[in-house]
Amino acid sequence: QVQLQESGPGLVKPSETLSLTCTVSGGSISGYYWSWIRQPPGKGLEWIGYIYDSGSTYYNPSLKSRVTILIDTSKKQVSLKMSSVTAADTAVYYCARGMSIAARPVWYFEFWGQGNLVTVSS
Amino acid sequence: EIVLTQSPATLSLSPGERATLSCRASQSIFTYLAWYQQKPGQAPRLLMYDASTRATGIPARFSGSGSGTDFTLTISSLEPEDFAIYYCQQRSNWPTFGQGTRLDI
Numbered sequence: 001q002v003q004l005q006e007s008g009p010g011l012v013k014p015s016e017t018l019s020l021t022c023t024v025s026g027g028s029i030s031g032y033y034w035s036w037i038r039q040p041p042g043k044g045l046e047w048i049g050y051i052y053d054s055g056s057t058y059y060n061p062s063l064k065s066r067v068t069i070l071i072d073t074s075k076k077q078v079s080l081k082m083s084s085v086t087a088a089d090t091a092v093y094y095c096a097r098g099m100s101i102a103a104r105p106v107w108y109f110e111f112w113g114q115g116n117l118v119t120v121s122s
Numbered sequence: 123e124i125v126l127t128q129s130p131a132t133l134s135l136s137p138g139e140r141a142t143l144s145c146r147a148s149q150s151i152f153t154y155l156a157w158y159q160q161k162p163g164q165a166p167r168l169l170m171y172d173a174s175t176r177a178t179g180i181p182a183r184f185s186g187s188g189s190g191t192d193f194t195l196t197i198s199s200l201e202p203e204d205f206a207i208y209y210c211q212q213r214s215n216w217p218t219f220g221q222g223t224r225l226d227i
Contacts (some may be wrong), residue, residue, distance in 0.1 A: 107213035112165035
């Protein structure tokens, strides 16, 4: 069974860079879209961006200027960096794997990590 | 950006009743829609994809329908464990989610 585990600081100061890592176990990292999705406390879900095993990325246009997603296939890890954070970036950050339908990767999220709460505060 | 609007915001029902949740897209998304269930403190769980296909392990009491801009998730007979928040998500363009429907006992 595929398992995803997010890790990283739970507290980040305003204007600094948020950094999270997602470690994949129980399955291949190749052939799928790997996304980061966030959920502010008590609110809905927001897709941040994805990376494919080739390294190609696509970001939410509203966050694109501040976000970088990287992949390390040898370590089976996907990372998220978000710069210039503010209190509005306080959220649970999820790593999620996309589905494969007819051997094609698609943007439905089949496996999720348990989430990492990041609070932005001085 | 494709906006998904879910209704109602809250649905109060009893076990054994039928639940009907709606999701409307701001433009046609064909059948590129998924539904997720989220319980407190947990990550969302994929229920349905491509509007009407159940994900692995999802009970048959869950069904989905719709195409274009109007979609429905139906739970035929509510079990106690079905009371949760439900989100729709489209993949016609970069992914966006609806704001959620809370299903309360």
